[in-house]
Every structure is written in structure tokens, then in C-alpha cells.
Amino acid sequence: MEHVVEMLNITKAFPGIVANDDISIQLRKGEILALLGENGAGKSTLMSILFGLYTPDAGTIKVFGKTVNIANPNVANALGIGMVHQHFKLVHNFTVTENIVLGMEPHVGPFLKTRDAAAKIRALSKHYGLNVDPDAKIEDVSVGMQQRVEILKMLYRDAEVLIFDEPTAVLTPQEIIELMKIMRNLIAEGKSIILITHKLKEIKEIADRCTVIRRGKVIGTVDVAGTTSAQMAEMMVGRQVNFNVDKPAKQCGDVVLEIKDLRVQSSRKTEAVKGFSLTVHGGEIVGLAGVDGNGQTELVEALTGLRHVESGSILFQGQDIAHHSIRDRIRAGMAHIPEDRQKRGLVLDYTMEENMVLEIYGLPPFAKRGFLQKPLIRAYAEKLMQDFDVRAGEGSLSLARGLSGGNQQKAIVGREVAHDPMLLIAVQPTRGLDVGSIEYIHRRLVEQRNSGKAVLLVSLELDEIMDLSDRIAVISHGELTGLKYPKETNEGEIGLMMAGVAEGAHQ
Amino acid sequence: MNRARDLFTALMAVFLGLVAGAIFMTAIGANPFAGFFYLFRGGLMSISRIGDTLSTATTLILTGLAVAFAFRTGLFNIGVAGQMLVGGLVATMLALTIGESMPKYLFIPLVLVCSMLAGALWAGIAGLLKAAFNVHEVVATIMLNWTAFWVVDYIIPTFFKAGLETESRTILSDASMRMDWMNRLFDGSHVNFGLFVSISAVIIIAIILDKTVLGYELKAVGFNHHAAEYAGIDVARNVTLAMAISGALAGLAGATYYTGYTLNMQIGVMPTAGFDGIAVALLGANSPWGVLAAALFFGILHAGKGLMGANTSIPPEIGDTIIATIIYFAATSILFFKLFDYLKKKFKKGGQA
Numbered sequence: 001m002e003h004v005v006e007m008l009n010i011t012k013a014f015p016g017i018v019a020n021d022d023i024s025i026q027l028r029k030g031e032i033l034a035l036l037g038e039n040g041a042g043k044s045t046l047m048s049i050l051f052g053l054y055t056p057d058a059g060t061i062k063v064f065g066k067t068v069n070i071a072n073p074n075v076a077n078a079l080g081i082g083m084v085h086q087h088f089k090l091v092h093n094f095t096v097t098e099n100i101v102l103g104m105e106p107h108v109g110p111f112l113k114t115r116d117a118a119a120k121i122r123a124l125s126k127h128y129g130l131n132v133d134p135d136a137k138i139e140d141v142s143v144g145m146q147q148r149v150e151i152l153k154m155l156y157r158d159a160e161v162l163i164f165d166e167p168t169a170v171l172t173p174q175e176i177i178e179l180m181k182i183m184r185n186l187i188a189e190g191k192s193i194i195l196i197t198h199k200l201k202e203i204k205e206i207a208d209r210c211t212v213i214r215r216g217k218v219i220g221t222v223d224v225a226g227t228t229s230a231q232m233a234e235m236m237v238g239r240q241v242n243f244n245v246d247k248p249a250k251q252c253g254d255v256v257l258e259i260k261d262l263r264v265q266s267s268r269k270t271e272a273v274k275g276f277s278l279t280v281h282g283g284e285i286v287g288l289a290g291v292d293g294n295g296q297t298e299l300v301e302a303l304t305g306l307r308h309v310e311s312g313s314i315l316f317q318g319q320d321i322a323h324h325s326i327r328d329r330i331r332a333g334m335a336h337i338p339e340d341r342q343k344r345g346l347v348l349d350y351t352m353e354e355n356m357v358l359e360i361y362g363l364p365p366f367a368k369r370g371f372l373q374k375p376l377i378r379a380y381a382e383k384l385m386q387d388f389d390v391r392a393g394e395g396s397l398s399l400a401r402g403l404s405g406g407n408q409q410k411a412i413v414g415r416e417v418a419h420d421p422m423l424l425i426a427v428q429p430t431r432g433l434d435v436g437s438i439e440y441i442h443r444r445l446v447e448q449r450n451s452g453k454a455v456l457l458v459s460l461e462l463d464e465i466m467d468l469s470d471r472i473a474v475i476s477h478g479e480l481t482g483l484k485y486p487k488e489t490n491e492g493e494i495g496l497m498m499a500g501v502a503e504g505a506h507q
Numbered sequence: 508m509n510r511a512r513d514l515f516t517a518l519m520a521v522f523l524g525l526v527a528g529a530i531f532m533t534a535i536g537a538n539p540f541a542g543f544f545y546l547f548r549g550g551l552m553s554i555s556r557i558g559d560t561l562s563t564a565t566t567l568i569l570t571g572l573a574v575a576f577a578f579r580t581g582l583f584n585i586g587v588a589g590q591m592l593v594g595g596l597v598a599t600m601l602a603l604t605i606g607e608s609m610p611k612y613l614f615i616p617l618v619l620v621c622s623m624l625a626g627a628l629w630a631g632i633a634g635l636l637k638a639a640f641n642v643h644e645v646v647a648t649i650m651l652n653w654t655a656f657w658v659v660d661y662i663i664p665t666f667f668k669a670g671l672e673t674e675s676r677t678i679l680s681d682a683s684m685r686m687d688w689m690n691r692l693f694d695g696s697h698v699n700f701g702l703f704v705s706i707s708a709v710i711i712i713a714i715i716l717d718k719t720v721l722g723y724e725l726k727a728v729g730f731n732h733h734a735a736e737y738a739g740i741d742v743a744r745n746v747t748l749a750m751a752i753s754g755a756l757a758g759l760a761g762a763t764y765y766t767g768y769t770l771n772m773q774i775g776v777m778p779t780a781g782f783d784g785i786a787v788a789l790l791g792a793n794s795p796w797g798v799l800a801a802a803l804f805f806g807i808l809h810a811g812k813g814l815m816g817a818n819t820s821i822p823p824e825i826g827d828t829i830i831a832t833i834i835y836f837a838a839t840s841i842l843f844f845k846l847f848d849y850l851k852k853k854f855k856k857g858g859q860a
Contacts (some may be wrong), residue, residue, distance in 0.1 A: 015852070306736060327739030336737070344737040349730045354723070358738040367720045374718075 002067070004192045005050065005081070005161055006252045010059035012045055018209050020056070021216040025194075027161065031181060032193045034207035034224070036200075036236055038425040038434035039046065039406045042216040043196050047163055050194075051083050052481050063161075081155025088146050090138045097121055097134040101359040108248040117156075124155050128185045129484045143292075144175035151182065157196070162186065163194045168202060170238060173462060173495070180206050200229040201463070212236055237436045247446055252284030252470075255315075256454035257303075258421050262312035262322075264295075264478075272298035274478040275312070276356060280423065281326050285445065285455040287469030289462060291498050292465040295478035297339060300427050303456075304336045330359050335421035337456075338411055341405070348401040353381035353394055355400050356415050388414030389440065391482040406437035413441050417448060424448050427458040432482045466489055476500040513792035514588070516818040516843040520790060521674050521804065524833030531828055537821045546826060549814025551806030556814075558696025562768055564806030565698075568705035569760035570784025570796040572712055573753045577644075578793045579716060580749035581729030583655055586633060586648025587757040588781025589655035593629045594622035594758025595765035596659050599772045603667050606682025615684060615700060618762055626758020627673060627751040629655065636752025638743035652777065654669065660774045667772075674773040684767030701763025708756060715752075757781065786834040805830060 005027040009274040013018040019042045027033045037043045048054045050061065052070040052135040060067055070076050076083075090099050097118045106113050118134040130148045138146060148169060154162055164183075168176045181192060182472045183206055195207055203210050203224055210227070212219040212235040219235045234240055257468040266272035272295045280286045290296050301307035303314060305326035314322045321329055338344035346355050357366050357377050366377050381396040390411045392398035400408060409429065416424060426445060430438040445468060449455050459465050465472055466486055474497035482497035525816040529539035550560045571586045577584035581713040582588075598618045606614055633647035680687075684700040716722040728745040736742050764780065765772050787805060791797030812826030836843075 023597050304737075305739075325739065325741075326736065327741075338737055343731070343733045345734065347727050347731045347734045348726065358727070358734065361723050362720045370720050371718055372720060372723060 003027060004029050004063065005194075006062040007046065007050060008060050008062070009058045010046065010049060010061075012049060012054060012056050018216050021436050022214065023059075023216070023218050025211050025218070025221070026142070027192050027194055028209075029192055030187055030190055031208040032187060032195055032206055033219065034195045034197060034203040035213065035308050036198060036209040036232060037208050037213035038198060038236060038436055039404045040337065041213045041236075043213055046213070047082050047083065047196060050076065052083060077157055080158060080159060080160035081163070082159030082161070084147065084150045084154065084165065084167060086165045086167075090146055090149060092137075092139040092245075094138060095134065096132055096138065096141075096149050096152075099138060099149060100156050103456055104157075121152060121156060128155065128182060128189070130182060135499045142175075144171055144178060144344070147171070147175075147179070148182065151186075159191070161192050161194070163196070163443070165196045166198075167195070168199060173460070173498075176202075180190060190309075191237065200232055200435070203232065204229055214238055215229065233435050234444050236434075247470075248450060248467075249475070251283050251452070253284075253452050253454075255279050256282050256317060258313075258315040259299075259303070260313045260315065262299070262302060262314065263310040264307055265310055266295075266298055271310075272478050273302065276475070276478065276480055277312075278473050278483075279479060280454045281454050282422070282447060282454050283452045284470040285449045285457055285468050287465035287472045288456065288458045288475055289465045289472055289494055290460075290475040290499055292460050294498075296427070296475060298478075299475070300339070300425060301427060302459055304334065326360075330419070333419075333422035335416040335419050335424045337424070337426040339427040339431075341408050341412055346400040346408060349399060351397050351399055352385060352390070352403070352411060353378050353396040355411065356381035356384050356396070359413065359419070384414045384418055385411065388417075388444075390414060406433045409433055410437060410440065413444055417444055421453065423456065424452045425456045425458070428460060429457070430459075430461075432465065462494060465493065466494075474498055511644065512844060512847045513797065515847045516791050516840045517792060517801070517837065517847070519843045520833050520836035520840070523836045524829050525584040527832040528825055528829035531825055532821055535821070537819055540740050541819055542815055542821045542825070545815040545818045546811040547807060549811030550809075551811070552814075553694065554692075555694035555696040556810060558693030558698035558804070559810040560806040561693075561702055562697040562699060564802045565701040565705045565808045566569045566760050566768065566778075566780040567783055567787050567802035567805055568766045568799055569701075569708060569756050569763065570780050570793075571787025571802050572705075572708055572784075572795060573756035573760065574784040575701075575788035575791060575793040575795065575798050576712055576716075576756060578788060579729055580725040580745070580753075582634075582637075582644050582746065582749055582753070584630060584633075584648055584750065584753045584757075585645050585762070585785070586630060586651050586781075587753075587784045588777050588779075589648065589652035590629045591781050592655040592659050592756040592759035592763065593765065595624040595772060595778075596655075596662060597625040597758075598622045599667070599678065600662075600763035602682040602766050603676055607679055609682075611681065614682065618766060619683075619704065619759060622758040622762035623755040624758070625685070626761065627755040630754020630757065631747055634747035637750070638746045644703040652781075653759075656777055659772065663774050669771075673775065675771045678770045680741040682766070683770055684763055685770075697768050699763065699767035701759075701767040704759055704763055708759060709799045711796045712756070716795065721748075731798060737803030740800030757784075760784075778788040783812055783830075786830065787839070789834060789837045813819070816845055 003026045008024050010020050010023045023046055035043050045054065049056050052075050061070060068079060097114045100121055101114065101117045106117050115238045121134040122315050130152060132145060132148050132152055141160035167179060167229060171179060174260055186193060197203060207224045209221055210224050210232060211221040212232060216238060259276060259278045262273055262276045263271060276299060288296060298307060302309050305324065309322045313320045316332060316334060321332065342348060357380065360366060361372065366373055378396055388410050390407050392407060396410055413429065429441050445455055445457065457465065457468055469486055470482045472494060473480060474494060477500055480501060515693040526624040532542045534537040549556060551557055570591065573587045574584055601618050601621060629651060633644045633651060636647045639645045663675045664672050669676040688699050689698055724740050724745055727740060728742050732742045760780065764778065787798055787801045791801035808826050808830055815821055815826065816823040
């Protein structure tokens with residue numbers, strides 16, 4: 001069996017932690033090898049070593065059978081190794097072609113000559129079914145298209161080995177299907193792929209083999225076809241994982257949130273939410289499904305007070321709060337797990353103890369006569385972090401910036417749930433998290449419901465919506481296109497509603 | 508840990524600035540040891556020299572604090588000079604009108620409050636423009652600098668001129684911040700009540716930033732206004748308030764400078780201390796205590812460069828060059844951060860082996 005890349009006995013230590021402990025992986029020609037592990041398991045470190053961003057403390061790397069020393073990303077590129085990073089590295093006001101040739105610009109004297117490059121890009125795009133317009137500007141194209149530009153960047157540089165770092169984290173369900181198709185095309189053309197992920201479904205769907213890493217060590221490499229998702233999950237987290245959330249029969253309570261004919265504008269001053277109505281009761285989780293960019297963000301921002309409401313009403317426990325301040329809504333019992341945890345959810349340069357009181361720092365007992373009561377805040381934060389299993393190097397004194405994504409998210413969930421809110425609006429609460437954290441956060445959301453509180457779950461992941469919701473609302477182009485009980489519907493039907501095929505809404 | 512790193516950075520910047528000064532002195536054929544001897548002697552050799560150092564530092568502490576406070580709340584107040592002028596103008600006007608007929612213990616608090624309000628209002632305009640219309644505070648405060656400049660240019664000659672067209676009457680000692688006992692203690696130097704004002708300001712600002720609800724909100728807005736907004740903090744109010752507080756400090760700087768140090772107000776001069784405050788804040792890593800230390804250090808250099816010029820062939824501009832070089836190194840502090848982390852790692856490794 002021909003191996004295109006072999007990483008043998010790689011060890012890499014950082015102060016206080018061995019990120020990679022004697023790890024070996026082998027990539028065969030023409031296969032997709034999945035690298036599965038929780039956040040912080042050492043996947044990214046390993047790939048950074050392969051891409052020349054870190055030097056390993058010990059171990060050897062072989063590319064096409066030859067031992068190589070990858071000192072920097074240029075060496076990796078020259079060896080035919082390319083990486084699609086999770087956060088794209090594109091210049092937004094450049095065209096696709098300009099981005100792809102960046103760093104190796106074709107020129108005649110001092111003048112840029114992109115025509116030939118554009119032709120090559122067009123040919124590559126057609127060959128692999130990428131459907132990219134070389135003349136489009138990055139700022140005008142979708143996230144999925146941006147990712148395909150990143151793929152083209154590697155193909156343009158004749159990469160044979162492609163590393164995808166969590167490629168689906170930013171994609172809509174449709175775009176994920178497209179990406180899978182592209183990856184199959186790449187394999188058909190003889191390329192080899194390493195797929196870093198923690199989504200078992202994707203591995204089952206596309207990968208040939210899967211190497212599982214836990215706490216810096218290889219747990220094993222399995223053939224995907226002969227292994228169940230549950231087995232892989234167990235290898236990843238080291239214990240059995242319960243995918244099905246236990247939910248006792250529904251005891252629906254009073255109406256907590258009633259949205260009536262709500263209209264909200266987007267930042268570009270177009271109507272994003274067009275006469276949307278929905279009720280959420282105590283003791284139920286209402287899942288809002290939809291393709292990204294169909295008005296969910298604007299709807300949530302209107303509900304939480306971050307965005308101005310044009311018309312319509314938001315009745316929260318019977319009172320119209322459509323024009324109340326954010327703080328009034330929080331005080332009235334509304335909590336919000338925001339879509340972007342680093343932008344909205346945390347002050348990254350504040351310590352965890354400061355972040356854990358982000359909404360209540362000014363209330364007794366945490367403030368007295370305008371002075372913060374630091375010991376009380378610390379005790380409160382430490383208790384929350386313990387209760388919600390938030391792990392941080394220096395405990396409550398760690399800067400939020402230093403925590404892993406999963407721990408940041410658990411901290412936010414903990415903080416919001418601790419307010420004991422009547423309504424919890426959870427937006428993409430498990431985006432980019434590992435199985436263990438997802439399971440944990442799901443359990444917390446259901447606990448909230450079981451205690452009689454209302455939960456509005458907004459997610460792009462249909463599985464999450466199907467698993468957790470008592471009722472599913474579907475939004476498309478800012479309108480409610482369906483309202484269903486999970487038992488009475490299926491992914492196909494919901495998918496159609498997400499695409500805008502309305503269905504007689506009923507309750 | 509960050510504090511250690513900031514201190515390391517500041518000391519490295521100072522050290523490299525002095526080295527650069529030594530190189531310049533050598534280059535013009537002077538003895539750098541003699542140069543530094545007179546530079547520091549000039550700032551510290553006698554009680555009256557120390558008084559001069561302190562009176563220069565008084566203004567720098569307040570302007571440095573104004574800049575640092577704005578930085579901590581995510582704003583760049585480049586208009587400290589203008590706010591100083593406005594605060595100083597109000598203080599001078601009070602001193603030349605009702606100052607002489609009021610007891611000092613009532614008059615000084617009145618001057619302090621009014622100059623703070625004036626500075627706060629002036630900077631508050633920029634804060635309000637930022638909060639309401641997203642006008643960048645750098646642009647707004649620079650324009651307000653010149654507005655203040657021309658307001659002074661009109662008011663002083665029109666209402667308060669003495670013999671000369673270009674300056675106001677001199678403020679009598681009864682209406683100034685000079686204190687007889689301080690003058691006596693410091694052997695006739697210009698040191699004045701402003702010193703206590705500036706040190707109190709350091710303490711108060713340190714408390715506001717570290718211990719209060721207000722400081723928590725202001726810093727949260729500065730670090731991440733999206734998260735602050737999410738948490739229900741009124742971002743617009745906090746931006747305006749942060750600028751106003753920064754301006755109040757600048758106003759105090761103006762009051763203490765014009766009614767404590769110069770004792771009159773000239774037209775056509777933009778006070779350089781307003782811009783030196785940026786350097787002080789930078790070297791002091793935007794911490795109130797760091798600002799205090801940096802301002803005292805710059806105070807020595809300012810007060811000492813005259814003696815250096817008198818006793819050696821080194822021009823006093825070398826003093827300014829040293830300050831400029833220190834600012835340069837403080838501004839490129841990221842280099843020292845890296846050096847600090849590298850040294851720390853190396854030190855730790857060495858310790859383990």
C-alpha cells in the first residue's frame with residue numbers, strides 16, 4: 001500500500017502539556033483519512049506540524065516515502081501539501097483570482113497579469129465541479145464559495161495532499177452536501193485528503209479510515225465502513241456516549257413568549273423578518289430550523305433587544321417588550337446564548353470571574369454602593385465553573401481568551417442558565433464543539449425545559465433540532481414556512497420547508 | 508504576569524532610550540557620562556530642582572492619566588491639549604475675575620470643579636459624536652483642539668489682556684494654586700497644589716478602573732462593545748462618559764498648569780503636555796501607577812535638560828531625543844513582550860535542567 005504521507009512517532013510538548021505523544025498516522029493515496037478527536041486532543045497541533053507551523057520534538061515525517069524536514073509552510077506547499085483552514089485566509093476586496101495567485105502573482109514587468117491565471121482557475125474549477133467565478137470579489141460570494149476558493153488555492157499550487165480543518169463548521173446543510181461531492185471528485189482525481197473533524201456523521205458519510213486521538217495519543221485507526229458511530233464516539237471520549245437525549249413526556253405550561261407579526265430589518269436595510277409569528281410555552285423546546293441567513297439572526301436580535309423592531313409585538317410573559325432595553329429584558333427573565341460566543345458572549349480580555357457576572361455585576365450582592373465585591377464574584381464564578389465543568393488553566397482568574405471553544409461555550413451556557421431565566425434563547429449552542437460538550441449542553445437545555453422554562457433553540461444543524469425540539473418551526477426568507485411536531489415529520493419535509501416550500505402551518 | 512511584562516517593557520524602553528541618547532552624545536563629541544550626570548542632577552540635585560521636576564510631572568501625570576483612561580476604555584483621546592486649554596481658560600477666567608475676592612480654600616475647589624466640567628464637556632462632544640454618529644474620536648478631538656485654540660485666541664486678548672496683546676494678566680498668588688508653604692518647602696520652586704490634585708487623581712482613577720461597577724462597564728465596552736451591548740450595558744452612554752472623564756482629567760491638567768505653573772495664559776500656544784501625555788500613557792502601560800512613574804521620569808528629563816545644556820556642550824534637544832526614543836521603544840513594545848516570553852522560557856528551562 002502506497003502511503004503519501006506518514007507521520008511516525010511524533011511527539012510535541014508545550015509548557016505544561018504534551019499535545020502529541022508518540023502519534024503515528026499514515027495517509028494512503030486516494031483515500032480520505034479522518035482525524036477524530038475532541039477539542040484539545042491534539043489534532044490541530046499534529047496538522048500544524050505537517051504544515052510546517054511547528055517543529056516536532058521527536059518523530060519523523062515521510063512524504064511519498066522520503067523523509068522530509070518541513071520547516072515552514074512554504075516547504076509544505078512545495079511538497080504538495082495544502083491546508084484549508086477553519087477560518088479562511090482571504091482578502092475580502094480582492095477577486096477570486098487575485099486571492100488565489102497571492103504570493104506568486106504572475107506579472108509582466110511591474111504589471112499584474114491575471115488573465116492566464118484566471119483561465120487556469122476556470123479550468124480547475126470546471127474540472128473539479130467547484131463552480132467558482134474567478135472574477136467575483138470575495139466579499140460578494142457565500143461562505144461555501146469562499147471555502148471552494150481556498151480549495152482552488154491548493155489545487156492551483158498543485159497540492160496532492162489536502163488537509164481540511166473542520167471544513168463543515170461554517171457551512172449550511174446544502175453546502176455540506178456540495179463539499180462532500182467536491183471531496184469525492186478530488187479523490188477520484190487521485191488526491192488524498194486528511195479531514196479533521198469531530199462530526200461522526202460526516203466521517204461515516206465520506207471517510208475511508210479514521211484515526212482517533214485522545215489527549216495527545218492515538219487510540220486507534222479503524223475502517224469507517226466496519227465501525228459504528230457509537231464505537232468511534234466511545235474511542236474519542238473514552239466512555240459511552242448517549243446520543244439520545246432523555247426527555248420525559250411534555251408538560252406544556254403557559255405561554256411565555258408570543259411573537260406577533262414581527263418585522264425587522266437587516267443591517268443592509270432590507271426586510272429580514274417579514275411578519276413572523278410564533279409562540280413558545282413554558283416546559284417546551286421550540287426548535288427554529290432554517291438555512292443560514294434566512295432571518296434567524298435578525299429575529300433573535302430583535303427578541304433580545306440588539307436590533308430595532310419595525311413593527312409587530314413581542315409579548316414576554318404577557319407584556320410587550322418589543323421596545324424595551326436589553327437590560328430590562330434580561331432582568332425580566334430572558335437569557336441568551338449568542339450565536340458568536342467570542343464576539344457577543346464573552347469579553348475575551350476579561351478573566352472568567354469577570355465574564356461570569358457579565359449581566360449581573362451591578363446587582364447585589366456582587367456590587368455594593370458602586371463597588372464590585374470581588375471575593376463574592378470569585379466564589380460565584382468558581383462555583384459556576386465547577387457546576388458546569390468549565391476547565392481553565394488558572395481557574396476563575398484565567399482570561400476568557402485562553403479557554404478552548406468548548407469551555408468558553410460551557411461557561412456561557414452556565415452563566416445564562418444560572419440566571420434561572422423564564423426564556424432561554426439558545427442560538428447554535430453547540431457550534432464547533434466536541435461530542436462530550438454537545439451532549440452536556442443538550443442535557444442542560446432539556447433540564448431547563450423539564451423545570452418548566454421555555455427554550456427557543458435556533459440551529460443550523462437539523463439533527464440537533466430534530467433531537468431536542470418539542471415543536472419545530474421553520475423559517476425561510478424571514479417567514480414562518482412550517483410548524484411541526486418532530487414525530488409527525490421527517491428531515492425531508494423540514495428540508496423542503498427550509499427551502500421555502502410553505503406548508504399549512506398548524507399547531 | 509502581565510504586570511511584570513509591562514514593567515520589563517517600560518524599563519527596556521527607558522534603557523534603550525538612554526543608550527540611544529548616549530550614542531547621540533558621543534556622536535557630537537561629548538562625554539555621555541557627564542551628560543547623564545548633569546541631566547539627572549538637573550532634575551534632582553536640590554530641593555528646588557526636585558520641585559521643578561514635580562511641577563512638570565504634575566501636568567504630565569494628569570494628561571497621561573487622561574490618555575491612559577481613554578485607552579483603557581477603547582478610545583484614543585488625542586485632544587488632551589484642547590481639553591487642557593478649555594479647562595485652563597475657565598480656571599484663568601475665574602482666577603482673574605472672582606479669584607482674588609474669595610478665600611483660597613473655597614476658590615481652589617471651585618476652580619477644580621469648573622475646569623473638570625469644562626474639560627469633560629469639551630471631550631464629551633467627541634464622545635457624543637462617536638456614540639451617536641460613529642464619528643471617530645481621533646478626528647473629532649483633533650478638530651476640537653483647534654477650536655479650543657482659537658477660542659483662547661479670542662477670549663484672552665479681548666477680555667483679559669495686560670500689557671501685551673498675546674497674553675493674559677498674571678494671576679495673583681491669592682488666586683493661584685501656588686501655596687506659600689510649598690514654595691518655602693521647595694525653596695522657591697513652582698511646585699503647587701496641583702501635585703496633590705494629580706496624585707489624588709491617580710488614586711481615584713485606579714480605584715474606578717479596578718474596583719467599581721463603573722470601571723467594569725467602561726472596560727467591558729473598551730474591550731468588546733459587542734459583548735457589552737449583549738450584556739445590557741449602554742454602550743453609547745459609556746463611550747460618552749469615558750470621554751468626559753478623560754476630558755475632566757485633561758481639564759484639571761489645564762487648571763493646574765495655567766493657574767499653578769505659568770500663572771498666565773498665552774495665545775497661539777498648543778500645550779505640548781497634552782501630547783506628551785500620550786507618551787506617558789504608553790510608557791506607563793495605561794495603568795494609573797505606571798503613568799505616575801512615567802510622568803515623574805519624564806519630569807526629571809524635562810527639568811534636567813537645561814542644566815545639561817548649561818554645563819556641557821550637549822544641546823537640550825538631546826533630552827527631547829531621549830524622550831522620543833523611549834516613546835519609540837515603548838510603542839514597539841510587542842518586541843519586548845516576545846523577548847520577555849523568550850527569556851522567561853529560557854530561564855525556566857535553565858532552572859529545570
